[in-house]
Amino acid sequence: xxxxxxxxxxxAPAAARPKATRTKPAEVRLEELMAAAEALxxxxxxxxxxxxxxxxxxxVAKGTFYHYFSAKHEMLEALERRYTQQFLASLExxxxxxxxxxxxxxxxxxxTASVAAYAQTYRTHDMVYTNHHHLDRDNPARNAILAQLLxxxxxxxxxxxxxxxxxxxxxxxxYAGVHGATDxxxxxxxxxxxxxxxxxxxxxxxxxxxxxxPADGAA
Amino acid sequence: xxxxxxxxxxxAPAAARPKATRTKPAEVRLEELMAAAEALxxxxxxxxxxxxxxxxxxxVAKGTFYHYFSAKHEMLEALERRYTQQFLASLExxxxxxxxxxxxxxxxxxxTASVAAYAQTYRTHDMVYTNHHHLDRDNPARNAILAQLLxxxxxxxxxxxxxxxxxxxxxxxxYAGVHGATDxxxxxxxxxxxxxxxxxxxxxxxxxxxxxxPADGAA
Amino acid sequence: xxxxxxxxxxxAPAAARPKATRTKPAEVRLEELMAAAEALxxxxxxxxxxxxxxxxxxxVAKGTFYHYFSAKHEMLEALERRYTQQFLASLExxxxxxxxxxxxxxxxxxxTASVAAYAQTYRTHDMVYTNHHHLDRDNPARNAILAQLLxxxxxxxxxxxxxxxxxxxxxxxxYAGVHGATDxxxxxxxxxxxxxxxxxxxxxxxxxxxxxxPADGAA
Amino acid sequence: xxxxxxxxxxxAPAAARPKATRTKPAEVRLEELMAAAEALxxxxxxxxxxxxxxxxxxxVAKGTFYHYFSAKHEMLEALERRYTQQFLASLExxxxxxxxxxxxxxxxxxxTASVAAYAQTYRTHDMVYTNHHHLDRDNPARNAILAQLLxxxxxxxxxxxxxxxxxxxxxxxxYAGVHGATDxxxxxxxxxxxxxxxxxxxxxxxxxxxxxxPADGAA
DNA sequence: GATGAATGAGCGTTCATTCAT
DNA sequence: TATGAATGAACGCTCATTCAT
Numbered sequence: 081x082x083x084x085x086x087x088x089x090x091x092a093p094a095a096a097r098p099k100a101t102r103t104k105p106a107e108v109r110l111e112e113l114m115a116a117a118e119a120l121x122x123x124x125x126x127x128x129x130x131x132x133x134x135x136x137x138x139x140v141a142k143g144t145f146y147h148y149f150s151a152k153h154e155m156l157e158a159l160e161r162r163y164t165q166q167f168l169a170s171l172e173x174x175x176x177x178x179x180x181x182x183x184x185x186x187x188x189x190x191x192t193a194s195v196a197a198y199a200q201t202y203r204t205h206d207m208v209y210t211n212h213h214h215l216d217r218d219n220p221a222r223n224a225i226l227a228q229l230l231x232x233x234x235x236x237x238x239x240x241x242x243x244x245x246x247x248x249x250x251x252x253x254x255y256a257g258v259h260g261a262t263d264x265x266x267x268x269x270x271x272x273x274x275x276x277x278x279x280x281x282x283x284x285x286x287x288x289x290x291x292x293x294p295a296d297g298a299a
Numbered sequence: 300x301x302x303x304x305x306x307x308x309x310x311a312p313a314a315a316r317p318k319a320t321r322t323k324p325a326e327v328r329l330e331e332l333m334a335a336a337e338a339l340x341x342x343x344x345x346x347x348x349x350x351x352x353x354x355x356x357x358x359v360a361k362g363t364f365y366h367y368f369s370a371k372h373e374m375l376e377a378l379e380r381r382y383t384q385q386f387l388a389s390l391e392x393x394x395x396x397x398x399x400x401x402x403x404x405x406x407x408x409x410x411t412a413s414v415a416a417y418a419q420t421y422r423t424h425d426m427v428y429t430n431h432h433h434l435d436r437d438n439p440a441r442n443a444i445l446a447q448l449l450x451x452x453x454x455x456x457x458x459x460x461x462x463x464x465x466x467x468x469x470x471x472x473x474y475a476g477v478h479g480a481t482d483x484x485x486x487x488x489x490x491x492x493x494x495x496x497x498x499x500x501x502x503x504x505x506x507x508x509x510x511x512x513p514a515d516g517a518a
Numbered sequence: 519x520x521x522x523x524x525x526x527x528x529x530a531p532a533a534a535r536p537k538a539t540r541t542k543p544a545e546v547r548l549e550e551l552m553a554a555a556e557a558l559x560x561x562x563x564x565x566x567x568x569x570x571x572x573x574x575x576x577x578v579a580k581g582t583f584y585h586y587f588s589a590k591h592e593m594l595e596a597l598e599r600r601y602t603q604q605f606l607a608s609l610e611x612x613x614x615x616x617x618x619x620x621x622x623x624x625x626x627x628x629x630t631a632s633v634a635a636y637a638q639t640y641r642t643h644d645m646v647y648t649n650h651h652h653l654d655r656d657n658p659a660r661n662a663i664l665a666q667l668l669x670x671x672x673x674x675x676x677x678x679x680x681x682x683x684x685x686x687x688x689x690x691x692x693y694a695g696v697h698g699a700t701d702x703x704x705x706x707x708x709x710x711x712x713x714x715x716x717x718x719x720x721x722x723x724x725x726x727x728x729x730x731x732p733a734d735g736a737a
Numbered sequence: 738x739x740x741x742x743x744x745x746x747x748x749a750p751a752a753a754r755p756k757a758t759r760t761k762p763a764e765v766r767l768e769e770l771m772a773a774a775e776a777l778x779x780x781x782x783x784x785x786x787x788x789x790x791x792x793x794x795x796x797v798a799k800g801t802f803y804h805y806f807s808a809k810h811e812m813l814e815a816l817e818r819r820y821t822q823q824f825l826a827s828l829e830x831x832x833x834x835x836x837x838x839x840x841x842x843x844x845x846x847x848x849t850a851s852v853a854a855y856a857q858t859y860r861t862h863d864m865v866y867t868n869h870h871h872l873d874r875d876n877p878a879r880n881a882i883l884a885q886l887l888x889x890x891x892x893x894x895x896x897x898x899x900x901x902x903x904x905x906x907x908x909x910x911x912y913a914g915v916h917g918a919t920d921x922x923x924x925x926x927x928x929x930x931x932x933x934x935x936x937x938x939x940x941x942x943x944x945x946x947x948x949x950x951p952a953d954g955a956a
Numbered sequence: 957g958a959t960g961a962a963t964g965a966g967c968g969t970t971c972a973t974t975c976a977t
Numbered sequence: 978t979a980t981g982a983a984t985g986a987a988c989g990c991t992c993a994t995t996c997a998t
Contacts, residue, residue, distance in 0.1 A: 085807055103957055127346060130992060141959045143996085152993065210429065246498055249480055253502060256479025257472035264471050279465055283472060286505055322976075322982050350968060360984045362971080369523055371968065541978055565784060568971060579980045581975085590972065648867065684936055687918055691940060694917025695910035702909050717903055721910060724943055760961050760997075788989060798963045800992080809989065 110148050112138045114162070117155050121207050126156055160208045163201070164221035170197045171228060183236030187288075188281045190232055194258045195265075195277040202266055226255055233288065242288035254284045329367055331357045333381070336374050341422050345375055345430060379427045382420070383440035389416045390447060402455030406507075407500045409451055413477045414484075414496040421485055424478075445474055452507065461507035473503045548586050550576045552600070555593050559645050564594055598646045601639070602659035608635045609666060621674030625726075626719045628670055632696045633703075633715040640704055664693055671726070680726035692722045767805055769795045771819070774812050779860050783813055783868060817865045820858070821878035827854045828885060840893030844945075845938045847889055851915045852922075852934040859923055862916075883912055890945065899945035911941045 116137035120129040131152055135145050149155045174193035178185035198205060208221070230251045237244035244250055258280065265276050335356035339348040350371055354364050368374045393412030397404035417424060427440070449470045456463035463469055477499065484495050554575035558567040569590055573583050587593045612631035616623035636643060646659070668689045675682035682688055696718065703714050773794040777786040788809055792802050806812045831850035835842035855862060865878070887908045894901040901907055915937065922933050 085805060085811075106957085109957090131994085132992075142961095142994090143959050144957080146994070147957070246502070248483070249498060249502060252480040252483050253472070253476035253499075256475040260475025260479075261468055261471040264467070279468060280472075283465070283468060283506055286508065287502055289505065325982080328982085349966080351966090361969085361986095362984050363982075365969070365971095366982065366984095367523060373523075544978090547978090569973085570971075580973090580982095581980050582978080584973070585978070684940075686921070687936060687940060690918040690921050691910070691914035691937075694913040698913025698917075699906055699909040702905070717906060718910075721903070721906060721944055724946065725940055727943065763961080766961085787987080789987090799965095799990085800963050801961075803990065803992095804961065804963095 106148075109140070109144070113140070113145065113148055114155070114159060118159055118204070121156070121159070122203050126207065126210075156208075160221065163204055163208050164224065167197055167201070167205075167221075168224055168228065171225070175228070175232065181239060183232065183239055183241040184285065186232050187236065187285065190229055191254065191258055191281040191284055192274075192277040195262050195280060196273060198259060198262050199266060199273050202263070226251055229255055236288070237291075240291055243291045244288055250287050253287055257284065325367075328359070328363070332359070332364060332367055333374070333378060337378055337423065340375070340378070340426050345426065375427075375430060378423075379430075379440065382423050382427050383443065386416055386420070386424075386440075387443055387447065390444070394447070394451065400458060402451065402458055402460040403504065405451050406455065406504065409448055410473065410477055410500040410503055411496040414481050414499060415492060417478060417481050418485060418492050421482070445470055448474055455507065459510055461504075462510045463507055469506050472506055476503065544586075547578070547582070551578070551583065551586055552593070552597060556597055556642070559594070559597070560641050564645065564648075594646075598659065601642055601646050602662065605635055605639070605643075605659075606662055606666065609663070613666070613670065619677060621670065621677055621679040622723065624670050625674065625723065628667055629692065629696060629719040629722055630715045633700050633718060634711060636697060636700050637704060637711050640701070664689055667693055674726065678729055680723075681729045682726055688725050691725055695722065763805075766797070766801070770797070770802060770805055771812070771816060775816055775861065778813070778816070778864050783864065813865075813868060816861075817868075817878065820861050820865050821881065824854055824858070824862075824878075825881055825885065828882070832885070832889065838896060840889065840896055840898040841942065843889050844893065844942065847886055848911065848915055848938040848941055849931075849934040852919050852937060853930060855916060855919045856923060856930050859920065883908055886912055893945065897948055899942075900948045901945055907944050910944055914941065 113134065117129070117134045120133055120137060123129075131142065131145055134155070135142050138145075149158070171190060171193050174189045175186050178189050209219075230247060233244050233247045233251055233254075236242050237247060261280055262276075265271070265273070332353065336348070336353045339352055339356065342348075350361065350364055353374070354361050357364075364374075368377070390409060390412050393408045394405050397408050428438075449466060452463050452466045452469055452473075455461050456466060480499055481495075484490070484492070551572065555567070555572045558571055558575060561567075569580065569583055572593070573580050576583075583593075587596070609628060609631050612627045613624050616627050647657075668685060671682050671685045671689055671692075674680050675685060699718055700714075703709070703711070770791065774786070774791045777790055777794065780786075788799065788802055791812070792799050795802075802812075806815070828847060828850050831846045832843050835846050866876075887904060890901050890904045890908055893899050894904065918937055919933075922928070922930070
């Protein structure tokens with residue numbers, strides 16, 4: 081609701097406008113706007129959130145929004161970029177903590193960290209990815225995450241740790257499976273995250289049989 | 300003017316003049332409307348499609364839409380119901396074609412039919428499911444499909460065909476994996492559906508080890 | 519809600535239409551329609567009541583409404599006419615029960631009967647009269663009622679029972695006062711109708727001083 | 738484009754192009770809008786007036802209306818508030834011009850000012866009050882006016898100037914009578930306002946007999 | 957840098973009325 | 978007599994965006 085809707089306009093004796101918000105570093109303003117938008121996007125969805133609400137929560141005027149973002153969808157994209165970077169980095173950190181040749185460990189770490197990160201941020205995750213078509217091959221976030229996983233699967237295969245005749249298919253099964261199963265975990269609140277992640281890793285590792293096992297389609 | 304009619308001279312407010320399209324069986328009209336809506340929802344998304352466009356494509360007046368659907372979202376729900384029934388039925392048919400105790404066959408059939416059905420209808424699939432939150436445990440379509448798969452996994456486990464210490468987790472991995480991997484197949488157009496589905500089934504069956512294998516966490 | 523909105527259309531297996539309503543005497547149909555409309559107009563107001571609701575409550579089809587009334591506002595007018603006739607008749611009966619020269623009695627009877635009738639039917643009264651501008655000199659109902667009262671006032675004056683230098687003003691004061699005060703009685707539910715009507719009549723009679731009293735403006 | 742602006746190449750959805758009317762003081766715009774609405778509400782009724790017509794007459798865009806009023810009914814309420822304040826104030830001024838103990842004078846002043854004010858603004862009056870149910874005890878405007886009159890009647894009674902065994906009933910008779918009779922004056926255009934108001938006051942004062950007169954029901 | 961008044965195309969929805977059957 | 982599918986103009990309202998200050 082704008083400040084000068086009748087009720088107000090008629091009752092309040094015209095006072096000198098306090099002009100509260102002083103000029104702040106652009107960085108700070110940007111962050112305030114993004115925080116306000118993220119909270120609202122999470123609460124009520126991207127479509128249902130209006131620019132008016134964002135600026136109201138951020139405590140700035142409408143025009144200020146357009147100083148920092150050329151359009152509403154730019155805000156969403158900025159949020160997406162920020163989120164993806166954080167998500168990728170958390171996986172990278174977990175994987176890097178394992179020995180360079182400990183491929184089982186690296187894969188387990190990737191899965192466990194994925195579950196943990198996703199369980200924590202699934203609302204943001206959903207918000208960010210619902211706006212891309214599932215099939216969008218150019219979705220840079222999905223591609224970056226998938227590439228990370230693929231590097232592990234192919235690394236282990238080259239090192240002879242497991243067989244991966246179709247590494248991309250394995251990566252997709254793990255990637256999609258991790259998110260689908262974690263959705264269910266969250267929705268059912270049936271157990272703690274850590275043991276769930278362990279079991280999930282066990283299951284996923286089964287997808288990568290020891291080298292020398294009969295190839296797919298041979299059975 | 301009938302003899303009984305109560306009359307008074309008065310200025311008549313704006314009158315309606317229905318003329319163009321003749322009455323058709325309700326079934327036909329309904330189908331025309333649903334077809335128009337489905338096509339548009341697919342082309343440009345549900346939000347971006349207006350009721351005006353739907354009726355224009357269906358060749359009827361706006362009021363006719365509201366004669367058959369009480370609101371735009373009712374149309375989406377009708378489309379969802381119809382799609383889910385068809386999808387479920389096609390899986391059921393494929394599974395039922397296998398012997399009642401041929402659990403490997405049944406699971407392969409479920410996976411293969413899922414890939415095939417989804418590869419054909421992924422656009423409708425996406426359209427329908429994007430409107431539910433991923434975590435919506437009450438999404439009846441997802442639940443029905445998952446239950447179908449779970450019955451097979453538990454049936455095979457009881458028959459001693461495979462071990463399934465966590466049947467729901469296995470079901471979720473397969474369910475999500477099938478859709479995730481098929482998305483990639485469709486997007487990359489890298490190979491034919493049938494061999495892809497075969498390989499996918501091989502991979503998924505690996506998630507269900509022979510009975511007596513070491514349980515998760517034991518390795 | 520129409521019978522063939524999707525939910526129904528998809529679930530109910532097409533049955534032979536019972537075609538319940540047999541042809542009825544026009545009189546009966548008309549009365550059913552008017553009763554349905556009156557009830558709805560009272561419940562939710564004239565504007566807020568739709569023709570669809572009227573026919574639904576009357577148990578007939580939309581088209582039937584237009585067999586009996588050429589437009590929605592004709593229905594309101596028919597209801598008005600019916601109500602006014604009843605109201606006038608009830609006053610006339612009460613007044614006629616007094617001796618032809620008992621002018622005090624006649625006026626009291628008119629006032630008492632007005633209060634009683636209005637207290638019983640104020641909802642219909644409001645519904646009917648809100649649709650005329652207060653100033654509508656051509657409102658036949660108001661004119662008929664006022665004329666009835668005026669006849670009493672002038673009759674008493676000619677008979678030398680009271681002075682009425684401005685009979686129309688007196689009539690207006692009584693007419694408006696009776697309705698205004700009864701509104702308050704109804705809204706406050708503060709006392710029984712009969713004693714209230716008595717006191718009201720006492721007050722109103724004071725407006726008609728004995729003959730020979732100083733005329734207005736002389737004081 | 739500022740340096741801080743977050744940019745991405747994207748198809749811009751339908752853009753707005755505000756151009757025509759320049760910014761004016763909110764007070765002025767508000768007044769223009771209210772004047773346009775009042776005129777139209779008077780001309781064709783509240784229901785029959787559309788927001789489109791209001792903005793067209795005010796010479797602004799539709800959105801501007803909603804910048805100042807959150808809904809059409811807010812406009813009506815603002816008009817009501819403004820009108821009631823003016824009406825009450827004009828009565829108060831007239832009454833205050835009489836000596837504090839001149840109760841006959843105060844009551845005459847109230848009646849005379851009511852007639853004058855109502856004769857001038859009856860169209861607005863009707864417009865404003867038609868939107869409240871007659872019986873609405875919580876109608877703040879009616880209550881405020883009635884309370885003003887009641888204070889005079891009770892003041893005179895306490896001062897021994899007249900008897901008022903039922904002050905509220907007397908107030909209601911006067912209040913309703915003044916409006917009802919003035920309606921008739923206006924509709925008939927039969928005489929000047931001032932003498933009519935005099936005669937009306939004479940009549941109304943008769944409702945308040947000298948102290949010691951027989952109480953109601955005693956006659 | 958920051959503001960906020962102003963914009964207007966476009967939305968989903970309503971409902972009195974018509975008329976072929 | 979009775980039906981009900983079909984109509985379409987019109988409604989109140991939204992909101993991303995612009996730009997003079």
